[in-house]
Amino acid sequence: MRDFNFKFNTKILFGKNKLEEIIPEIKMVGSRLLLAYGGGSIKSIGLYDEIVALLNKHQIPFEELSGIRPNPGIESVREGVKICRENNLDFVLAVGGGSVLDCCKAIAAGVxxxxxxWDFMVQKAVVKKAVPLGTILTLAATGSEMNGNxxxxxxxxxxxxxxxxxxxxPVFSLLNPEYTYTVNKWHTAAGITDIISHVLELxxxxxxxxxVQDAMSEALIKTTVSLSPVVLEQPxxxxxxxxxxxTSTLALNGLLSFGxxxxxxxxxxxxxEVSAIYDITHGAGLAIIFPAWMTYVLDEQNAWRFAKLARNVWGIIDTDDLSAAHKGIAAMKSFFSSIxxxxxxxxxxxxxxxxxxMAEKACRFGSIGLIKKLNKADIVEIFKIAL
Amino acid sequence: MRDFNFKFNTKILFGKNKLEEIIPEIKMVGSRLLLAYGGGSIKSIGLYDEIVALLNKHQIPFEELSGIRPNPGIESVREGVKICRENNLDFVLAVGGGSVLDCCKAIAAGVxxxxxxWDFMVQKAVVKKAVPLGTILTLAATGSEMNGNxxxxxxxxxxxxxxxxxxxxPVFSLLNPEYTYTVNKWHTAAGITDIISHVLELxxxxxxxxxVQDAMSEALIKTTVSLSPVVLEQPxxxxxxxxxxxTSTLALNGLLSFGxxxxxxxxxxxxxEVSAIYDITHGAGLAIIFPAWMTYVLDEQNAWRFAKLARNVWGIIDTDDLSAAHKGIAAMKSFFSSIxxxxxxxxxxxxxxxxxxMAEKACRFGSIGLIKKLNKADIVEIFKIAL
Structure with a gap:
């Protein structure tokens, strides 16, 4: 186990009827808000109106940034920074899924x-100071609500x-499962894939x-897999x-990576690199690439870990590590197809x-990967497996 | 899932060679210390000398409270409060196992x-204000290092x-596994039993x-069980x-009880009530009572949960819930004996x-328990099973 220092910085407000509880959390650190969101979904579920009514009731001035798209663009970040500066805003309230949250983090850093x-993204600058932000989550997927990424x-x-x-x-994140009721099958399944992929990357x-980290990781994947048919059939x-x-929050809040x-x-x-060019849903891209990556990097040295996953998560019964590993990859692929x-x-x-x-851009800053270092040629091979 | 609000308040410093890192953490909130510890163990492992040298080097004045015993007594709490008041101390540094940490929390509240x-313990008073405390843990057992209990x-x-x-x-807790090397077999095993018992209570x-809470709980117990022979044979x-x-910290920091x-x-x-009269080691008492409690409260309505535990943790293969549950209890008892x-x-x-x-005192404030309410007569029956 490696040394680590850690303190969780986000207060979680989980459940129904908690919207008004964000007000004291906001007032502790901010007074003038940027209210940021994506498309129309927060309007169609009535959440936008509730938030606006609440901010007005508590006399909290705010400006809006709307239209933040999936795979959020730097142009929205620039626009948000501009609005914050022009209006002396000191708090960012992100309402949406991971794309909105991520965009708002970049805005908070950019102010x-x-x-x-964009300098932050190409390692030209590091974040030294940021406007505080809070989030209201409407999609279970990225885990962005309890980390700084x-x-x-x-x-x-x-x-x-x-x-x-x-x-x-975020200083707080409001997680109300009801806000995810209207997420359609495709995006629910993509979110599930994203959750599982985060756990697997770690x-x-x-x-x-x-x-203990492995056992908890397996616990989170098993929970997600077993509940997937339920959320897909009964939104x-x-x-x-x-x-x-x-589970989505726990998958990427640090818990699985300590030590x-x-x-x-x-x-x-x-x-x-795939979604940067083709603008596909991130989770869908992961469902394609993860099994291909596993197939390519699996070897005799690391097979024990692939086999551990196969046995503990996918229930594979096979005493040979390499063989168990391959069966595990097949089971995962079959699960992704099933959703x-x-x-x-x-x-x-x-x-x-x-x-x-795409392969060249993926290793623009050098070879990537931990259990196997990958260069451009390796990545092309992975793409070929995924074709 | 139930609604919850939560923020973790403790910063974890985990690993070797981190002792000096406590200084900035202390200085952020305190200037004059109560250094509190138990018997001689922190002296025999050299930790006491290191801490004293460090406090002197950084010119942090401190007073000492020593001799805090296992099953820590209210007399140590009163003594600590007195020392803090007489010397205007504004920070408590607890060095030891759960007993020292618990004593220091009561001191922090008492100042x-x-x-x-003692009013806090008999529900005559609630804690409204407390001196901040930090901990240096020397025993894996109580989980006191990351909660407020x-x-x-x-x-x-x-x-x-x-x-x-x-x-x-605690505002910080330093967890250095090396500090637990000299914990003997008995106390290591009692600590393991305490960890497992915390997970099971939840x-x-x-x-x-x-x-997801169940799956994580099972993950923590399985990890503890599988590593027990290793720590007992190779301290x-x-x-x-x-x-x-x-694992001990995760077992009782809130993670398993959210929602x-x-x-x-x-x-x-x-x-x-047993250790209050007979002063036995808490973990040993739990190893005796837990299987007896399980045997007594198990019934057809709750058997599904006992069976889930038996199958997922103890590997019991039995499709009948009640039968699986009984086999699980036997497996747990056998594990406790084995350590x-x-x-x-x-x-x-x-x-x-x-x-x-003992039974009467256990339900002094009314019947106890969640999955089955227990009165005095029930508790006597549990004791009889445990005889």
Whole structure:
């Protein structure tokens, strides 16, 4: 087990009828808000009206930033920074899924930074100061509600890159499972895939002294898998939505990575290049790339870990590690298919024309990966498995 | 899943060579210390000298409270409060196991309370203000290092009672597995039993929509069980000590109880009455009472939960819930025996002379328990099973 220092910075407000509880949390650190959201979904479920009424009732002035898109773009970040500066806003309230939350983190960081906020994504600048932010989550997927990380896209350069800092952790996150009732099957399944992928990215480490972290990781995946049919068939099943929502938060709030190397993350980095060019749903991209990545990097040295996952999560009974590992990959692929996710590039109409470009961009800052270092040629091979 | 609000208040410093890192944490909130510890163990492992040298180096004035005993007594709490007041101390540094930590929480609460600190234990007073405290843990067992709870004994009244408040959460806890190397087999095994018992107290709830909490609970017990032989046979195995130490913290930091009823806790309440009179090691008392409690409360309605535990933790293969449950209890008892814990009162020389007295005191504030309400007669029956 590796040394670590950690303090959770986010207060969680979980459950129904808690919207008004955000007011004292906001007032503790802010007085003038940026209210940021995506498309119309928060309006159609009535949440937007409730929030606006609440802010008016408590006389909290606010400006709005709307239209933040999935795979959020740097242009929204720039726009949010501008609105905050022009109106002296000192708190960002992000209402939506991970895309809105991530965009708002970049805005929060950008307000006090003189350069272009894209600098954070290309490692030209580090976050030193940030406007506090709070979140109201409407999609269980990214875990962004309890960490300081964000992923932003740049449609001019076809890039999708990550940034992060502890001060970008939301001061509070309101998690009301009812707000996820209207998430359709596709996005629910993509969220499930994203949750499982986060756990797996952290799970794939060459270290062996990670028993409790591994056991908890397996617990989160098993819970997600077992409840997936329920949320997909009964979108308004509060209990199942609640379990998935909370599992999503636990998957990426630090809990699974304490005392370990920071995970592999190759699949996320590779997928980012796919969705940067083709703008596919992130979770769908992960369902395609993860099994392909596993198939490519699996070898005799690391087979024990793949086999552990296969046995403890997918119930594979096979004493041979390599064989168990392959069966586990097949089981995972079959699970993704069962929830309606694509498991090949072909299924989302991506051909082999950009494989080299995407592979090159994925390792733009050098080779990637933890349990196996990958260069451009390796990544092209992974894409070929995924075709 | 039930609604909850939560923020973790404790910063964890986990690993080797981190002692000096406590200084900035202390300086953030305090300037004059109470250094509190138990017997001589922190002196024999050299930790006491290191701490004193460090405080002197950083010119932090401190007074000492030593001799805090296992099942910590209210007299130590009163003494600590007196020392803090007389010397205007504004920070408590607890160095030791759960007993020292619990004693220090009661001291922290008592400094600003005009009455006798025992009032907190008998629900005559609630904690409104407290001196901040930090901890350096030397025993993996109670989980006290990341929560606001404490259990204090009163040797005059033969009582052992709990208190708690969020502001009693340590501001930091230093967890160095090396500090647990010299914990002997008996206390290591008692600590393991305490960890498992905490998870089980939280696990036994009548609720069914607790899938992720249950899965994580099972993960923590399985990790503890699988590493027990290693720490018992190789007390200086860093990796195993580290896993057990971190699991111990996770078992009672809130993680397993979010969104649920607060657990059953009958076994702890019953055991407290045993160790209040006979002063046995808390973990040993739990190893005796837990299987007896399970045997008594198990019925057709709640068998599903006992069976879930039996199958997922103890590997019982039996499709009948009641039968699986009984096999699970037997497996747990056998595990406790295998690590050297007693599983009957007879083994610790306790006869039936005080059963009625202990049972009466256990339900002094009314019947206890969540999955089954227990009155005096029930508790006597549990003791009889445990004889």
């Amino acid at each position: 006090h930074y003189e350069g272009d906020p 964000a992923v932003i896209s740049n449609s001019e350069t076809f890039e999708k890159r990550a940034m992060g800092a502890p001060i970008l952790c 799970y794939f480490t060459p270290e062996k002294s990670t028993q 308004e099943n509060y209990e199942a939505r609640a379990q998935i929502m909370w 370990k190397l920071p995970g592999d993350w190759s699949t996320h980095l590779i997928e980012h 309606g996710m694509p498991v090949s590039l072909k299924e989302v109409d991506i051909d082999d024309s950009q494989l080299g470009t | 600003h309370y005009e009455g006798d600190p 404490a259990v204090i004994s009163n040797s005059e009244t033969f009582e052992k009672r709990a208190m708690g408040a969020p502001i009693l959460c 696990y036994f709830t009548p609720e069914k929509s607790t899938q 200086e195995n860093y990796e195993a000590r580290a896993q057990i130490m971190w 649920k009823l607060p657990g059953d806790w009958s076994t702890h309440l019953i055991e407290h 050297g814990m007693p599983v009957s009162l007879k083994e610790v020389d306790i006869d039936d002379s005080q059963l009625g007295t």
